[in-house]
Amino acid sequence: MRYLSGYRPEIVNQIQSLVDNNKLAEHFLQRYPRIHDIRTDKALYDMAIAIKNAHMRQSDPLAKVIFDDKINLSHHALGLHSYVNRRQGNKVKAKNEIRISSRLKHTPIELLQMVVVHELAHLREKEHNKAFYQLCTFMLADYHQLEFDMRVWLVADEVGQSPY
Template sequence: MTDLKYLRGYPEPLLAQVRGLIETAQLGDYLARKYPARHDVQTDKALYGYVDELRQQHLRNAPRIDRVLYDSKLDVIRNALGLHTALSRPHGGKLKASKEIRIAGLFRDAAPEFLRMIVVHELAHLKEKDHNKAFYQLCEHMQPGYGQLELDLRLWLTWRDNSPSPLVGEGRG
């Protein structure tokens, strides 16, 4: 039986449907049809600009992010896809606060919708620390259809784990 670790907590009828798509090797085709494009945000500098543009568009009063980068090790650590951190360090006689967003390196080759969903998620943490109702309302405000994108992203991750050779972006324009 296929382990659907990214879909834990979803209703059993949905899980049965996903298992059927995996068994008939149709999940990848479904995702490729729904998300045919790849984004061109390939460098940490481009990612910083992308994140800052979304921050300015939706969270003008939120503090600036000091550092944004792709992290190739992040998808292994606690199944994190993105990470938002705020560090305070002594600098002279004052505390210097530093805000950082790390995005799992596997999203370099993902659909633009998935990258945006992860960035929106991490930006929402600037206002809401916990995954509560207000957090998800903010995500939905910044990215209409956020809930469906989150599910589709989890399907994409499931497909990658269950594909014999998941070549990310294969067959995409």
């Protein structure tokens, strides 16, 4: 239950009860019955650009959005963003990249979108502060619920009850 630390004990106890009764996968399938069909880096890039263009038109451009097999929970992340500044003559070019864990290829679209929104928000806000989370909820109204659901999915995956 390490993914749920910081949540109220009664919520953690509800999830623990689902785990104990081997019902967590069933519970998750009721909320999210299907996984998405985004399997390629191009499809992921297109989804991220669509979200960015809808909500963050003035932000720096994205050079790359890809699935990455090397990102896992040992990095304490499901997505990473990077900024590379390169000098070419008198110009400095910024290159923004987002990498999403390949584990998210087999999840519901809502959870993938939540991680993409999280990483896009880092284009404007580097820290996880109030402005960062306001931007996340601006782009995805139920961001906080989806973040909690992602944590529940991680618990399900860890205890062998992932439905996907």
